[in-house]
Amino acid sequence: MKTNFSIVWKMLFHNPDFALHTAYSFGKMYKSNIIDRNFYKGKTKELALVYFRITPLCNLRCLMCNQRGVSGVLKGSYAAEESKKLVPIERYFKLVDELKKDNPMYYIWGGEPFLYPNFMDFAEYITQKGSMLSVNTNGTFLEKNAERIVKNKWHALFVSLDGFRDVNDKIRGDGSYDRVIAGFKAINEMKKKYKSHLPYMGIVTTVSNMNYMYLDQLTAAMKEFNLAWHIINLGTYTNDTIIAKQRAYMKEHLDCDIRCLEGFNTGYNEGIDGHKFSEILKKVHALKPGYPIITVPALNPDKTTEYYADLEKIVRHECRVPWCQVNFDYNGNVHFCADYPDYIIGNIMESDFYTIWNGERAQKFRNELKNAPEGIFPGCVRCYQNMLFGKKVKGY
Numbered sequence: 001m002k003t004n005f006s007i008v009w010k011m012l013f014h015n016p017d018f019a020l021h022t023a024y025s026f027g028k029m030y031k032s033n034i035i036d037r038n039f040y041k042g043k044t045k046e047l048a049l050v051y052f053r054i055t056p057l058c059n060l061r062c063l064m065c066n067q068r069g070v071s072g073v074l075k076g077s078y079a080a081e082e083s084k085k086l087v088p089i090e091r092y093f094k095l096v097d098e099l100k101k102d103n104p105m106y107y108i109w110g111g112e113p114f115l116y117p118n119f120m121d122f123a124e125y126i127t128q129k130g131s132m133l134s135v136n137t138n139g140t141f142l143e144k145n146a147e148r149i150v151k152n153k154w155h156a157l158f159v160s161l162d163g164f165r166d167v168n169d170k171i172r173g174d175g176s177y178d179r180v181i182a183g184f185k186a187i188n189e190m191k192k193k194y195k196s197h198l199p200y201m202g203i204v205t206t207v208s209n210m211n212y213m214y215l216d217q218l219t220a221a222m223k224e225f226n227l228a229w230h231i232i233n234l235g236t237y238t239n240d241t242i243i244a245k246q247r248a249y250m251k252e253h254l255d256c257d258i259r260c261l262e263g264f265n266t267g268y269n270e271g272i273d274g275h276k277f278s279e280i281l282k283k284v285h286a287l288k289p290g291y292p293i294i295t296v297p298a299l300n301p302d303k304t305t306e307y308y309a310d311l312e313k314i315v316r317h318e319c320r321v322p323w324c325q326v327n328f329d330y331n332g333n334v335h336f337c338a339d340y341p342d343y344i345i346g347n348i349m350e351s352d353f354y355t356i357w358n359g360e361r362a363q364k365f366r367n368e369l370k371n372a373p374e375g376i377f378p379g380c381v382r383c384y385q386n387m388l389f390g391k392k393v394k395g396y
């Protein structure tokens with residue numbers, strides 16, 4: 001299974017600027033982990049990647065979704081209530097100006113990011129300022145916005161697809177597959193029209209017991225869309241025991257109540273047979289779709305069953321995230337953990353960003369994390385960010 005770094009080499013040929021910037025950001029991450037983590041007492045001088053969970057709203061209700069799915073923590077009318085607190089675009093413009101000195105990479109997600117009012121204007125502002133922009137979307141609004149996306153030179157699109165038509169639509173809703181495909185076609189047409197290789201466009205699949213046996217069908221269907229990668233997210237499942245441990249740990253060490261981990265307590269990991277899944281992944285690779293296939297985490301195939309059946313088994317440790325990454329939530333809250341926004345280090349509607357970034361609460365979090373057993377909290381054991389950037393435990 002390939003590592004996430006393999007994408008950089010692929011990009012180098014078409015877009016050295018983007019490839020070098022990505023490599024530079026990886027460099028910052030490693031530097032912050034070696035130097036800042038060990039010598040700056042909870043502060044950091046690096047900021048490589050900024051996330052924006054720009055809206056809690058979504059037009060889909062994917063079954064496994066930790067936000068809007070069956071166990072989602074934003075389901076029902078809660079998201080609509082929360083959407084009244086959206087950060088106004090003017091504050092985002094100012095924030096981009098503030099962040100310029102670090103020139104981080106931007107990654108916008110949600111909810112469904114296209115549901116943020118003025119989303120296209122925000123994206124345009126980022127690329128006009130010369131920053132690298134990636135967007136994670138369910139792909140259902142791509143067709144409508146294709147021309148502006150290409151004209152504005154977005155750098156990367158991470159489009160979620162969980163299977164070929166029927167499998168995908170059972171999870172993500174009727175008609176969603178075809179809307180994504182219409183989006184791919186429209187983007188490719190616009191790239192041709194404007195003679196542009198941007199945005200790089202790839203798919204992200206969240207593995208569950210609903211789709212893992214059918215991933216080869218998806219790969220076979222994707223060959224014609226000029227994709228740049230397929231990320232196979234093995235999933236970030238949890239259970240009652242882990243949630244209880246995390247609740248107690250966060251209360252004791254950070255005086256923080258948690259609610260977000262519960263969204264990943266879905267049971268959609270149950271019954272995933274690691275041997276069968278490894279065979280499917282072999283088929284997926286054998287189809288040679290012409291783009292890198294990356295599993296997150298890159299996992300020793302022998303350990304796949306354990307990954308799904310023993311959720312407490314640590315496969316990555318020493319989380320690096322708070323030393324180089326930050327997530328801005330739809331209401332202006334700032335936190336480190338994109339998927340578990342429980343511990344808030346500040347709010348950009350009340351303060352400038354850099355006061356927050358190395359403020360007292362940020363330092364406390366970094367120090368607690370650094371001193372936690374294995375360098376992670378009990379609930380981080382399948383965290384997607386840690387699966388992407390954490391240190392591999394030997395054998396996994």
Ligand SMILES: C[S@@+](CC[C@H](N)C(=O)[O-])C[C@H]1O[C@@H](n2cnc3c(N)ncnc32)[C@H](O)[C@@H]1O
Nearest residue numbers: 064065066110111112136137138160204206236
């Ligand atoms: C929450 S969505 C937000 C962006 C956009 N709406 C989309 O679907 O891509 C971000 C990613 O998280 C994935 N995801 C949803 N539920 C998940 C879960 N329970 N575990 C891991 N990933 C999940 C989605 O499939 C998607 O790729």
Ligand code: SF4
Nearest residue numbers: 058060062065068138
């Ligand atoms: S489209 Fe994204 S945010 Fe919306 S329900 Fe599906 S996974 Fe969740």
